[in-house]
Amino acid sequence: xxxxxxxxxxxxxxxxxxxxxxxxxxxxxxxxxxxxxxxxxxxxxxxxxxxxxxxxxxxxxxxxxxxxxxxxxxxxxxxxxxxxxxxxxxxxxxxxxxxxxxxxxxxxxxxxxxxxxxxxxxxxxxxxxxxxxxxxxxxxxxxxxxxxxxxxxxxxxxxxxxxxxxxxxxxxxxxxxxxxxxxxxxxxxxxxxxxxxxxxxxxxxxxxxxxxxxxxxxxxxxxxxxxxxxxxxxxxxxxxxxxxxxxxxxxxxxxxxxxxxxxxxxxxxxxxxxxxxxxxxxxxxxxxxxxxxxxxxxxxxxxxxxxxxxxxxxxxxxxxxxxxxxxxxxxxxxxxxxxxxxxxxxxxxxxxxxxxxxxxxxxxxxxxxxxxxxxxxxxxxx
Amino acid sequence: xxxxxxxxxxxxxxxxxxxxxxxxxxxxxxxxxxxxxxxxxxxxxxxxxxxxxxxxxxxxxxxxxxxxxxxxxxxxxxxxxxxxxxxxxxxxxxxxxxxxxxxxxxxxxxxxxxxxxxxxxxxxxxxxxxxxxxxxxxxxxxxxxxxxxxxxxxxxxxxxxxxxxxxxxxxxxxxxxxxxxxxxxxxxxxxxxxxxxxxxxxxxxxxxxxxxxxxxxxxxxxxxxxxxxxxxxxxxxxxxxxxxxxxxxxxxxxxxxxxxxxxxxxxxxxxxxxxxxxxxxxxxxxxxxxxxxxxxxxxxx
Amino acid sequence: xxxxxxxxxxxxxxxxxxxxxxxxxxxxxxxxxxxxxxxxxxxxxxxxxxxxxxxxxxxxxxxxxxxxxxxxxxxxxxxxxxxxxxxxxxxxxxxxxxxxxxxxxxxxxxxxxxxxxxxxxxxxxxxxxxxxxxxxxxxxxxxxxxxxxxxxxxxxxxxxxxxxxxxxxxxxxxxxxxxxxxxxxxxxxxxxxxxxxxxxxxxxxxxxxxxxxxxxxxxxxxxxxxxxxxxxxxxxxxxxxxxxxxxxxxxxxxxxxxxxxxxxxxxxxxxxxxxxxxxxxxxxxxxxxxxxxxxxxxxxxxxxxxxxxx
Numbered sequence: 001x002x003x004x005x006x007x008x009x010x011x012x013x014x015x016x017x018x019x020x021x022x023x024x025x026x027x028x029x030x031x032x033x034x035x036x037x038x039x040x041x042x043x044x045x046x047x048x049x050x051x052x053x054x055x056x057x058x059x060x061x062x063x064x065x066x067x068x069x070x071x072x073x074x075x076x077x078x079x080x081x082x083x084x085x086x087x088x089x090x091x092x093x094x095x096x097x098x099x100x101x102x103x104x105x106x107x108x109x110x111x112x113x114x115x116x117x118x119x120x121x122x123x124x125x126x127x128x129x130x131x132x133x134x135x136x137x138x139x140x141x142x143x144x145x146x147x148x149x150x151x152x153x154x155x156x157x158x159x160x161x162x163x164x165x166x167x168x169x170x171x172x173x174x175x176x177x178x179x180x181x182x183x184x185x186x187x188x189x190x191x192x193x194x195x196x197x198x199x200x201x202x203x204x205x206x207x208x209x210x211x212x213x214x215x216x217x218x219x220x221x222x223x224x225x226x227x228x229x230x231x232x233x234x235x236x237x238x239x240x241x242x243x244x245x246x247x248x249x250x251x252x253x254x255x256x257x258x259x260x261x262x263x264x265x266x267x268x269x270x271x272x273x274x275x276x277x278x279x280x281x282x283x284x285x286x287x288x289x290x291x292x293x294x295x296x297x298x299x300x301x302x303x304x305x306x307x308x309x310x311x312x313x314x315x316x317x318x319x320x321x322x323x324x325x326x327x328x329x330x331x332x333x334x335x336x337x338x339x340x341x342x343x344x345x346x347x348x349x350x351x352x353x354x355x356x357x358x359x360x361x362x363x364x365x366x367x368x369x370x371x372x373x374x375x376x377x378x379x380x381x382x
Numbered sequence: 383x384x385x386x387x388x389x390x391x392x393x394x395x396x397x398x399x400x401x402x403x404x405x406x407x408x409x410x411x412x413x414x415x416x417x418x419x420x421x422x423x424x425x426x427x428x429x430x431x432x433x434x435x436x437x438x439x440x441x442x443x444x445x446x447x448x449x450x451x452x453x454x455x456x457x458x459x460x461x462x463x464x465x466x467x468x469x470x471x472x473x474x475x476x477x478x479x480x481x482x483x484x485x486x487x488x489x490x491x492x493x494x495x496x497x498x499x500x501x502x503x504x505x506x507x508x509x510x511x512x513x514x515x516x517x518x519x520x521x522x523x524x525x526x527x528x529x530x531x532x533x534x535x536x537x538x539x540x541x542x543x544x545x546x547x548x549x550x551x552x553x554x555x556x557x558x559x560x561x562x563x564x565x566x567x568x569x570x571x572x573x574x575x576x577x578x579x580x581x582x583x584x585x586x587x588x589x590x591x592x593x594x595x596x597x598x599x600x601x602x603x604x605x606x607x608x609x610x611x612x613x614x615x616x617x618x619x620x621x622x623x624x625x626x627x628x629x630x631x632x633x634x635x636x637x638x639x640x641x642x643x644x645x646x647x648x649x650x651x652x653x654x655x656x657x658x659x660x661x662x663x664x665x666x667x668x669x670x671x672x673x674x675x676x677x678x679x680x681x682x683x
Numbered sequence: 684x685x686x687x688x689x690x691x692x693x694x695x696x697x698x699x700x701x702x703x704x705x706x707x708x709x710x711x712x713x714x715x716x717x718x719x720x721x722x723x724x725x726x727x728x729x730x731x732x733x734x735x736x737x738x739x740x741x742x743x744x745x746x747x748x749x750x751x752x753x754x755x756x757x758x759x760x761x762x763x764x765x766x767x768x769x770x771x772x773x774x775x776x777x778x779x780x781x782x783x784x785x786x787x788x789x790x791x792x793x794x795x796x797x798x799x800x801x802x803x804x805x806x807x808x809x810x811x812x813x814x815x816x817x818x819x820x821x822x823x824x825x826x827x828x829x830x831x832x833x834x835x836x837x838x839x840x841x842x843x844x845x846x847x848x849x850x851x852x853x854x855x856x857x858x859x860x861x862x863x864x865x866x867x868x869x870x871x872x873x874x875x876x877x878x879x880x881x882x883x884x885x886x887x888x889x890x891x892x893x894x895x896x897x898x899x900x901x902x903x904x905x906x907x908x909x910x911x912x913x914x915x916x917x918x919x920x921x922x923x924x925x926x927x928x929x930x931x932x933x934x935x936x937x938x939x940x941x942x943x944x945x946x947x948x949x950x951x952x953x954x955x956x957x958x959x960x961x962x963x964x965x966x967x968x969x970x971x972x973x974x975x976x977x978x979x980x981x982x983x984x985x986x987x988x989x990x991x992x993x
Binding site for chain 2: 706708709711712713715716717719720723724726727728730731734784787788790791792796800802803804805806807808809810811812813814815816817818819820821822823824828829830831833860863868871872913914917918920921923924927928940943944947948953956957960961963964967968971
């Protein structure tokens with residue numbers, strides 16, 4: 001297949017009935033890149049992938065491969081490969097026939113076909129002599145996953161599409177297969193588009209992460225970009241910035257902003273939000289931070305708040321506590337500490353400088369991070 | 383102390399006795415016991431009568447005569463050869479199979495794409511399409527059978543096998559669609575997508591992925607439709623106006639209504655021939671399908 | 684290093700209005716089946732409607748003029764109106780009996796039957812044998828000297844043989860043999876589709892077996908029961924071979940289908956016979972529509988009740 005130099009997606013749209021599942025999706029992909037589409041279910045990431053594959057027709061927009069529009073090319077003529085969420089292995093064909101299914105569409109001597117099948121199965125570490133005659137139903141989940149990948153890469157597709165390929169595996173296998181996918185990407189230098197709702201998968205695999213929301217692109221960047229500098233509250237939320245403190249802007253201070261909480265505490269924060277240049281003192285903002293950046297043991301920082309411990313949970317590397325701020329019962333934050341804390345005891349914690357991000361104020365929607373805290377408080381009050 | 387000894391002395395006997403009693407008691411009062419009893423009694427009664435019903439026909443067909451006795455006094459086999467005096471049995475059997483296989487084959491060919499659309503596509507008029515296609519199953523065959531037969535006779539198809547096949551396609555097509563649709567729904571759409579992504583076109587995808595996976599469904603629908611068509615009486619009866627287009631079931635009915643002029647053993651012999659034809663197919667069918675599939679279930683919603 | 688791609692700014696604000704796609708695949712695929720339904724089902728209906736407005740002249744030729752004479756003749760003829768009553772007298776009792784008998788049996792067996800395959804195979808025997816054979820076999824088995832009467836006499840239940848064929852009862856028995864397995868297996872199918880967890884939940888909430896049946900199982904069963912009732916009623920309403928063979932086709936079981944058949948084929952008056960067939964279809968359709976309407980009303984009130992409760 002013709003290798004990808006550039007793949008340009010311009011204003012790709014797809015409607016289902018009257019609902020727009022995908023709106024004005026535009027993205028440039030260079031050859032060899034690993035791109036991840038990240039977002040919650042229903043954000044349009046799978047629709048985008050299926051449009052790219054050709055399995056869904058576009059309502060509008062174009063897809064340009066190496067300068068040629070391909071949006072009207074049927075899927076079998078695009079030369080892309082796809083690994084499906086449930087693998088979609090042909091249950092009536094054995095392992096070898098599944099892998100050679102795609103090769104049968106090309107004229108090729110039998111000996112070469114056999115060689116390629118063996119090559120592909122070797123690549124995913126599936127022993128052809130042991131498993132070749134088995135049917136998909138006789139394979140474990142991990143082996144099915146490997147077979148699904150082998151069946152796709154045997155055709156040496158110019159673009160590999162993966163639709164939540166790890167979501168059906170248990171935690172341990174998921175970790176293993178994640179490394180396998182990364183290895184295959186490196187070995188074959190395959191241009192890859194990967195769809196997931198799992199931010200840790202996106203972070204560890206990708207060169208480029210595309211965060212999607214309601215059928216539109218919310219932010220594009222490297223994993224480090226997205227993780228450290230979310231440009232909207234939505235992305236921050238998705239990246240685990242679970243703590244939200246309503247604040248009022250006092251003014252800029254050096255590279256940072258000085259804000260004041262509802263109870264008069266002053267904190268230093270930074271902004272990764274695009275429109276922050278227009279902010280004026282008195283502006284209502286939300287200061288967001290990850291639990292791991294709110295440390296009880298953090299010494300000597302100016303960004304300090306205090307409250308009382310409400311609930312303690314062991315999360316592996318540390319303890320995470322729900323802390324109710326003094327003077328403000330409505331505000332509960334997740335704070336980490338190296339040692340367990342006593343319930344109802346007073347506690348003071350520091351926020352790592354540069355890790356408090358400011359966004360325009362939004363009323364809590366009762367979703368996502370809010371949910372986690374309110375679930376905890378309901379459990380406590382019950 | 384004393385009370386302790388008493389309790390410890392008494393309790394074991396109590397528990398063992400209540401255990402022994404309880405086993406029976408629990409068995410009798412078990413949720414399922416009386417229900418099962420009722421069920422097996424009623425169904426058993428029903429089934430015994432059905433078996434006896436069939437058995438009498440078989441026995442009668444070998445009887446010299448049969449009055450007031452449990453079994454006939456004398457057995458003969460001449461009723462079977464006698465059948466050919468009234469009927470061309472070879473022709474009847476041939477007609478029966480040609481009609482059943484023809485109607486089923488055409489219904490499968492026509493029903494498959496329709497079932498595919500109903501199983502795979504979402505569109506605004508889907509409910510209407512479904513309703514229109516299922517209509518012939520909800521209207522009794524005699525209601526449309528009389529005008530249909532009249533129309534076919536006017537078109538010169540009365541008394542021809544083509545006319546009989548055409549009439550039998552009407553109820554068979556919705557039946558086949560109804561059975562095939564869930565079988566097609568069962569095949570994951572991702573399999574078809576995967577085939578396309580592996581470079582196979584629509585036709586190859588159909589031939590190499592969909593068809594092999596739906597084959598059990600085709601087989602089920604086909605066998606059930608053949609069995610049904612053989613037993614389907616009214617439409618064939620109305621259209622098969624000549625002797626040459628009769629099938630086993632209409633010939634049997636003709637014999638039975640003209641009972642006065644024939645020995646009943648002769649009718650029984652005819653019934654046995656008909657029964658053997660159907661039963662051999664049903665037995666073949668039971669190797670492939672669950673017996674419950676003979677009863678069509680419309681979805682409750 | 685990772686090559687960075689970037690989202691383009693909103694470049695294509697003009698959305699072209701997508702032309703409505705013609706769903707060729709749907710049309711092509713459903714066309715053959717639709718052609719069959721239209722050509723061999725709806726066309727005959729229209730043809731029959733037209734035919735039924737003509738009358739025969741004295742020589743038996745179809746006259747040109749249209750009128751509703753066939754219909755007025757039918758409704759002015761007491762013996763024809765009686766066929767409607769007789770049809771209901773034949774069809775309703777056995778349909779109700781089938782449903783009422785099937786419900787407790789299916790309820791008792793909702794968790795599965797032992798030897799299920801074998802028992803259902805025997806149950807479907809009459810369905811696969813067809814109406815004609817069952818009726819023919821009944822003449823012998825349920826006859827005055829048949830095994831059934833012989834057995835009853837032998838165990839002393841009766842003295843004189845019962846008259847079980849060539850009357851109304853004969854038709855009912857024939858329809859029962861045909862219809863009961865059908866209704867039972869259908870209702871069993873619906874019943875086993877109800878999650879056992881609902882029953883457990885009801886019991887955990889303190890409801891007894893009766894309350895659980897009437898307030899949980901039965902309401903959930905109603906739609907299925909209505910469908911089973913309808914399908915069985917349709918079959919029983921146009922009983923033809925059984926009514927001819929094991930009934931009294933000239934008297935008490937002279938049902939509409941016999942009247943229609945005789946008019947069309949024995950008196951060679953196809954217009955009149957067609958008219959009767961269409962009247963039969965109309966009445967049957969009204970009953971089915973009524974049952975389905977009641978079903979949907981009950982379903983609605985059930986969901987409303989649930990809404991209020993929540």
